[in-house]
Amino acid sequence: MPNTRFYVTTPIYYVNDRPHTGHAYTSVLADVMAGYHRLLGIDTWFLTGTDEHGQKVQDSAAERDVAPQALCDEMAAHFGDLLERLRVRNDDFVRTTEPRHTAVVTQVLAELHARGDVYLDHYEGWYCARCERYWTDRDVEEQGGGRCPDQPELHGVERLAEENYYFRMSKYADRLREAIETDVFRVHPEKRKNEVLGFLKKGLTDLCISRNRERLSWGVPLPFDDKYVCYVWVDALFNYKSAIGYLAADDAEHERHARWWPADVHVIGKDILTTHAVYWPTLLMAMGEALPRMVLAHGWLLDSRGGKLSKTKREGDDAEGVLPVPTIDGLLDVFGADGTRWFLATAMKPGDDTAFDWTIVRERVNTDLANGLGNTANRLLKMAAGACDGVFPGLGEDDDVGETQERVRAAAVAAVDAVRAFPETLDVTAVVAAVRSGVAAISLFLQDEKPWKLVKTDDGLPRARIVIAWSLESLRLLALAVHPILPESFATLRTALGMTGDLDFARESQFGALPEGARLGAPPNLFPRIGADAIPSA
RNA sequence: GCCGGCGUGGCUCAGUUGGUUAGAGCGGCGGAUUCAUAACCCGCAGGUCGUUGGUUCAAGUCCAACCGCCGGCACCA
Numbered sequence: 001m002p003n004t005r006f007y008v009t010t011p012i013y014y015v016n017d018r019p020h021t022g023h024a025y026t027s028v029l030a031d032v033m034a035g036y037h038r039l040l041g042i043d044t045w046f047l048t049g050t051d052e053h054g055q056k057v058q059d060s061a062a063e064r065d066v067a068p069q070a071l072c073d074e075m076a077a078h079f080g081d082l083l084e085r086l087r088v089r090n091d092d093f094v095r096t097t098e099p100r101h102t103a104v105v106t107q108v109l110a111e112l113h114a115r116g117d118v119y120l121d122h123y124e125g126w127y128c129a130r131c132e133r134y135w136t137d138r139d140v141e142e143q144g145g146g147r148c149p150d151q152p153e154l155h156g157v158e159r160l161a162e163e164n165y166y167f168r169m170s171k172y173a174d175r176l177r178e179a180i181e182t183d184v185f186r187v188h189p190e191k192r193k194n195e196v197l198g199f200l201k202k203g204l205t206d207l208c209i210s211r212n213r214e215r216l217s218w219g220v221p222l223p224f225d226d227k228y229v230c231y232v233w234v235d236a237l238f239n240y241k242s243a244i245g246y247l248a249a250d251d252a253e254h255e256r257h258a259r260w261w262p263a264d265v266h267v268i269g270k271d272i273l274t275t276h277a278v279y280w281p282t283l284l285m286a287m288g289e290a291l292p293r294m295v296l297a298h299g300w301l302l303d304s305r306g307g308k309l310s311k312t313k314r315e316g317d318d319a320e321g322v323l324p325v326p327t328i329d330g331l332l333d334v335f336g337a338d339g340t341r342w343f344l345a346t347a348m349k350p351g352d353d354t355a356f357d358w359t360i361v362r363e364r365v366n367t368d369l370a371n372g373l374g375n376t377a378n379r380l381l382k383m384a385a386g387a388c389d390g391v392f393p394g395l396g397e398d399d400d401v402g403e404t405q406e407r408v409r410a411a412a413v414a415a416v417d418a419v420r421a422f423p424e425t426l427d428v429t430a431v432v433a434a435v436r437s438g439v440a441a442i443s444l445f446l447q448d449e450k451p452w453k454l455v456k457t458d459d460g461l462p463r464a465r466i467v468i469a470w471s472l473e474s475l476r477l478l479a480l481a482v483h484p485i486l487p488e489s490f491a492t493l494r495t496a497l498g499m500t501g502d503l504d505f506a507r508e509s510q511f512g513a514l515p516e517g518a519r520l521g522a523p524p525n526l527f528p529r530i531g532a533d534a535i536p537s538a
Numbered sequence: 539g540c541c542g543g544c545g546u547g548g549c550u551c552a553g554u555u556g557g558u559u560a561g562a563g564c565g566g567c568g569g570a571u572u573c574a575u576a577a578c579c580c581g582c583a584g585g586u587c588g589u590u591g592g593u594u595c596a597a598g599u600c601c602a603a604c605c606g607c608c609g610g611c612a613c614c615a
Contacts, residue, residue, distance in 0.1 A: 191542070191543065191609075191610090192609095192610095194541085194542060194543090194610085195541095195542080195609075195610050195611090196610095198541065198542080198610065198611065199610075199611075201611095202611075202612090270609085273610095353608085353609095354550095360549095360550090360564095363564065363565080364564090366575095367563085367564070370575060370577085371575075371577060371578080374574095374575065375574055375575055375577055375578070376574085376577095376578085377574095378573095378574055378575065378577090379573050379574035379575090379577085379578080380573085380574085382573065382574065383573055383574085386573085387573095436563085443578055443579070444578095444579075446573075446574095446578080446579090447571090447578070447579045447580090448579095450571095450573085451573070452572080452573035452574095453573090455573085523574085525575065526575095527575080528575065529575050529576090529577085
């Protein structure tokens with residue numbers, strides 16, 4: 001079934017923390033997915049935003065003696081800035097403190113309550129206010145008592161006995177298991193799917209969805225009991241629907257929701273798998289809503305020693321002999337938006353963790369972009385300027401097509417074919433691999449034909465022009481294939497390669513689409529080589 | 539403890555349903571070349587494919603056990 005539209009989301013980022021490379025990774029991954037769909041002419045909606053309620057936000061605001069909303073405004077702006085600097089093209093940016101969102105959460109809660117899927121129950125146990133959750137007696141005892149099992153050094157727990165509202169999540173366990181097993185609701189990669197199924201096999205409990213307002217006021221009040229606010233995750237998850245007009249009274253909004261829901265892909269980090277693969281779908285079932293088609297749980301970027309980039313450790317920390325971890329600001333400063341995006345987009349196959357440091361990023365950017373794409377563009381356009389007066393000479397007669405020449409064409413076609421397959425595969429790696437082979441094919445072709453020598457004789461000149469033309473055409477398709485990853489460089493390169501007017505993939509992806517006589521641009525230096533001295537520290 | 543995954547040349551990894559001399563990229567070394575961003579091109583790395591046993595005419599490629607690492611879950615303290 002061909003996709004007629006594509007709705008992709010990132011998690012909404014929690015404003016308690018400043019944006020770091022992990023956020024950038026998720027955002028770029030989703031952006032690249034959105035970009036490939038747009039390139040193919042598929043209507044695309046890409047949503048991201050910020051998660052602004054909850055205990056940590058309330059506490060941080062209190063510590064800094066500012067209003068929670070002020071803190072949210074400040075932090076949301078940081079995330080917005082990051083997206084801009086990364087050239088991420090999200091279609092919307094939702095904030096959970098916006099009325100359009102809180103109104104939806106309120107309605108959802110009322111509806112769940114009215115349907116009998118929310119009930120009041122008594123609970124007594126150890127509560128960690130910072131983590132906003134209860135722990136079992138055993139968990140707490142394991143820590144020696146009194147401390148939070150998750151962050152014993154930082155958080156204390158308190159004994160609480162209170163009434164709370166619960167969502168009848170257990171009721172939907174069987175349906176959820178079936179949806180996952182049959183891939184009606186895909187959990188990707190397979191490893192994560194198995195984890196969720198294993199989790200479900202042990203039986204689901206109900207989910208506590210209320211927090212006592214005396215402790216936590218920064219949240220959406222329960223419409224049926226204002227002594228409580230909504231558990232932050234239940235609040236947060238509904239952003240995926242509130243932002244596209246869910247439950248809106250307005251007709252146009254209503255239609256917008258019908259158009260985009262269900263989401264095609266929720267891109268998430270593996271740390272929030274349970275919320276997205278269990279809480280979210282069961283909540284949707286309770287509301288009688290369709291499930292998203294896929295949750296894609298990616299891995300983490302790790303520091304050079306294999307440690308996780310954590311919020312408490314702060315990236316960039318070079319203590320204890322760990323190589324400095326590049327900060328997102330640092331990456332952008334040194335490699336620019338495109339270089340940073342290239343690294344992030346090719347850093348790992350979604351699913352696995354990947355260690356990285358400055359050297360790894362530098363090598364990848366230099367090899368693929370400076371030595372590869374950039375150098376090829378530069379040398380070809382320089383040749384074209386000399387041998388063809390800066391005008392595309394046309395592909396010439398087809399009767400003299402040698403092996404390397406045909407390979408150049410085939411490699412470029414393979415790259416745009418990988419792009420066409422993207423909606424099915426969602427495989428950025430495959431596109432990148434095809435582009436790398438394409439660049440290599442051009443290099444071999446040039447080496448084989450040596451147009452710089454042919455050009456020196458009148459007899460050789462026509463052949464040189466054909467070699468240059470085929471290479472340029474190939475490069476043009478390769479550029480098209482990486483457009484969603486390298487938006488800035490693509491624009492420059494496309495113009496330099498002679499294409500004008502609005503981008504039209506169907507036309508431009510044809511080998512030979514560039515008309516003879518098209519005006520070529522000056523040789524660009526798209527990706528300057530990054531020297532070792534350009535990276536911070538030693 | 540249970541479930542799942544992984545362990546291939548310095549690094550990162552490919553290796554179809556088991557079958558000729560186990561591959562690629564990066565780094566390193568040597569060569570060629572100069573159209574290009576010290577780039578590109580060519581050649582080199584002799585790795586017992588974690589260990590030990592099996593199945594088979596034939597096993598990184600299947601089975602078992604073990605070792606190590608990683609996820610998830612559980613339990614004890």
